[in-house]
Amino acid sequence: MTITLSRRQILSAGTVAGAALFCPKLALADTAAADWTLGIADVEADIAPRALRRVAGRAPAGLVGTLYRNGPAKFRRNGTSSGHWFDGDGLMRAFRLNDDGSAGLTARFADTPKRRQEARLGRIAVPGFGTRSGVGVAVNGPDDTNPANTSVILSGGELLALWEAGSPLRMDPDTLETRGFKTYRPDLAQMPFLAHPRIEPDGRIWNLSLSGSTALVWRLGADGALEAVETIALPRASYMHDFTATARHLVIVLQPWIQDKFSLPFIDSLSWRPEEGTQVLVVDKDDLTKRRLFELPAFSFFHLADAWEEKDGTIRFDGCLEPTPMFAITGAPGYVRGEHIHAPAPMLNMIALHPGGQATLTATSISAEFPRNSANHAGVRRRHTVHVGLYRDDRPLAQGVGIWDWARGRDDAFDFGPRHLVEEFLFVPRAGASSEMDGWIVGNTVNIDARATELHVFDARHVSRGPVCTWRADVALPIGFHGTFVQV
Amino acid sequence: MQFLNFAALSIALIMLPTSVNWTAPAIAAESQSAATATPETNTVEVHFTGIQLPTGTVMLALFDSEAAYSGDGAPVHTSFAPVQDGTATLTITGLASGQYAIKAFHDVDGDGKMGANPFGMPTEPFAFSNNAQGKMGPAVWADAKFDVAAGTTVQTITIQ
Numbered sequence: 298m299t300i301t302l303s304r305r306q307i308l309s310a311g312t313v314a315g316a317a318l319f320c321p322k323l324a325l326a327d328t329a330a331a332d333w334t335l336g337i338a339d340v341e342a343d344i345a346p347r348a349l350r351r352v353a354g355r356a357p358a359g360l361v362g363t364l365y366r367n368g369p370a371k372f373r374r375n376g377t378s379s380g381h382w383f384d385g386d387g388l389m390r391a392f393r394l395n396d397d398g399s400a401g402l403t404a405r406f407a408d409t410p411k412r413r414q415e416a417r418l419g420r421i422a423v424p425g426f427g428t429r430s431g432v433g434v435a436v437n438g439p440d441d442t443n444p445a446n447t448s449v450i451l452s453g454g455e456l457l458a459l460w461e462a463g464s465p466l467r468m469d470p471d472t473l474e475t476r477g478f479k480t481y482r483p484d485l486a487q488m489p490f491l492a493h494p495r496i497e498p499d500g501r502i503w504n505l506s507l508s509g510s511t512a513l514v515w516r517l518g519a520d521g522a523l524e525a526v527e528t529i530a531l532p533r534a535s536y537m538h539d540f541t542a543t544a545r546h547l548v549i550v551l552q553p554w555i556q557d558k559f560s561l562p563f564i565d566s567l568s569w570r571p572e573e574g575t576q577v578l579v580v581d582k583d584d585l586t587k588r589r590l591f592e593l594p595a596f597s598f599f600h601l602a603d604a605w606e607e608k609d610g611t612i613r614f615d616g617c618l619e620p621t622p623m624f625a626i627t628g629a630p631g632y633v634r635g636e637h638i639h640a641p642a643p644m645l646n647m648i649a650l651h652p653g654g655q656a657t658l659t660a661t662s663i664s665a666e667f668p669r670n671s672a673n674h675a676g677v678r679r680r681h682t683v684h685v686g687l688y689r690d691d692r693p694l695a696q697g698v699g700i701w702d703w704a705r706g707r708d709d710a711f712d713f714g715p716r717h718l719v720e721e722f723l724f725v726p727r728a729g730a731s732s733e734m735d736g737w738i739v740g741n742t743v744n745i746d747a748r749a750t751e752l753h754v755f756d757a758r759h760v761s762r763g764p765v766c767t768w769r770a771d772v773a774l775p776i777g778f779h780g781t782f783v784q785v
Numbered sequence: 786m787q788f789l790n791f792a793a794l795s796i797a798l799i800m801l802p803t804s805v806n807w808t809a810p811a812i813a814a815e816s817q818s819a820a821t822a823t824p825e826t827n828t829v830e831v832h833f834t835g836i837q838l839p840t841g842t843v844m845l846a847l848f849d850s851e852a853a854y855s856g857d858g859a860p861v862h863t864s865f866a867p868v869q870d871g872t873a874t875l876t877i878t879g880l881a882s883g884q885y886a887i888k889a890f891h892d893v894d895g896d897g898k899m900g901a902n903p904f905g906m907p908t909e910p911f912a913f914s915n916n917a918q919g920k921m922g923p924a925v926w927a928d929a930k931f932d933v934a935a936g937t938t939v940q941t942i943t944i945q
Contacts, residue, residue, distance in 0.1 A: 424921070430920065430921070434920060435918030435919065435920065436918075436919065436920050436921050437907075437911070437918070437919050438906055438907060439906060483893075483894065483900065483908060484900060484901075484902055484903070484908055485902055485903070485908075486902055486906075486908040487902055487906040487907070487908060488902050488903070488904065488906070489904070506903075506904070508904040511904070513903055513904070526903075528903055561921075
């Protein structure tokens with residue numbers, strides 16, 4: 298049985314944190330049919346290098362490289378468990394596509410102080426986004442709580458496993474061995490670092506550290522070296538998982554999910570205040586003191602795609618927006634307990650910030666998450682957004698993948714059906730690509746019936762035709778969050 | 786987003802760097818509390834181990850009450866010792882019998898204060914007596930306190 302609370306009911310609870318107290322008890326569901334919990338299962342040990350078996354199609358010529366993906370993969374120890382899907386130990390996966398058409402898989406846990414401490418204690422104890430602190434746990438800085446579980450980039454020759462409230466974790470790109478936390482400068486140790494840096498087509502990286510209503514803006518060179526950091530004030534202490542950027546601006550979206558107290562776990566520090574609307578702060582990359590603030594109706598969100606600026610100065614970007622943070626508050630914690638607590642699916646929207654100071658929000662008809670676009674089009678005008686979607690009310694997680702065409706208002710999508718749990722897909726351009734979507738999209742599903750993780754490649758111009766090639770692992774890895782494809 | 790209230794771990798609470806006049810071990814005895822009626826000669830020997838970077842000094846502050854330890858008062862003794870081969874040793878003499886607790890940090894860059902990042906998080910290793918662990922803040926007095934009585938009391942503190 299699934300009971301969906303209306304938005305008005307949620308709001309009448311005062312804060313969403315308040316709502317979180319009673320929603321789970323109302324909304325137990327799927328206890329008999331929790332086949333999807335394979336996607337939130339524990340992995341007990343590193344996955345040694347192994348071949349993937351090709352089960353359909355032919356390996357596309359010219360697609361050679363490694364799909365690195367990160368995501369939580371250890372949530373439970375001896376009857377204790379993480380309080381939130383976002384708090385499991387990061388498992389870095391490397392899916393290798395070789396030039397002979399074969400493919401392989403290796404995966405290793407991020408060897409963090411958190412994981413070591415919990416292994417030693419034999420229980421989940423380190424506090425997190427939605428996990429309470431256990432007895433006898435030592436926490437001497439943010440990185441003692443860092444699961445390094447959210448995303449990954451290759452920067453300066455190092456694989457960086459990213460979280461958002463602590464430092465990047467350095468890993469070896471070949472062996473996936475952990476080398477320790479990345480400290481860009483001694484006085485920048487233990488700084489938060491969002492898992493969604495914005496990367497310009499030439500490789501320059503922009504990112505944010507957040508603490509209340511203060512942000513530190515990072516600028517890294519294409520070689521991974523620190524170029525500059527500067528602190529800016531934000532108009533509110535909004536929870537932020539992602540921001541976006543045009544070629545000339547940082548675009549910082551401030552949802553009205555606001556830290557107005559200090560509680561543990563962290564998520565209980567946030568109050569949903571829809572009456573305050575959503576704000577968008579636009580900051581010039583060349584002069585962080587030059588800023589404009591736009592107002593939009595309230596929405597919650599995790600992910601945005603890259604932004605661009607049009608000739609008349611209008612800034613556009615798309616995101617996957619939710620009416621409230623209900624998924625984060627009740628849905629994602631429910632996953633770890635094997636409970637499907639329905640929350641409204643995120644919907645793909647286009648946001649426009651007009652030179653006159655107005656902001657507009659235009660919804661599409663599709664549910665979508667993990668929006669990605671051609672990296673070569675970061676910050677400049679583009680037409681397409683890769684996404685997962687086809688969410689259903691009766692099951693958690695995505696069931697399909699698609700590419701939304703903003704010019705035609707159409708989605709070119711493929712439905713894997715209810716026996717697959719679909720993870721983020723990335724666009725990979727063909728060498729010498731002639732157009733924005735001249736290439737492939739690459740990503741994973743968990744095949745519930747085969748109890749195996751699969752790697753799929755689609756022709757990005759014909760997604761609805763289905764994968765051009767599918768490989769299958771001999772193991773099912775839990776659903777990951779974000780990845781990067783490193784072409785050879 | 787910064788998930789944890791490490792404001793409670795602020796430098797002032799850890800080491801009082803602005804209010805403490807760091808004194809060399811040789812003259813440490815002069816900074817003793819004069820509260821005791823009879824002169825006493827108890828000694829505390831502190832061995833710091835596990836130091837990972839070979840540079841700098843270990844800075845120590847010794848407190849004789851929970852109030853002072855928690856920031857509402859001054860240490861009864863402060864001193865520092867250079868790091869050599871991953872260790873540092875400090876000997877504090879002339880202490881009255883009673884309960885004490887230690888806060889220490891490894892001043893890696895030798896600037897005399899505990900480093901912090903732009904959000905106030907400590908960036909240099911720190912530790913407490915009994916190897917008491919902080920939990921989103923400094924270790925509490927109850928965990929860090931130890932008894933000093935006649936003779937020499939040894940504390941071995943891992944600081945890494």
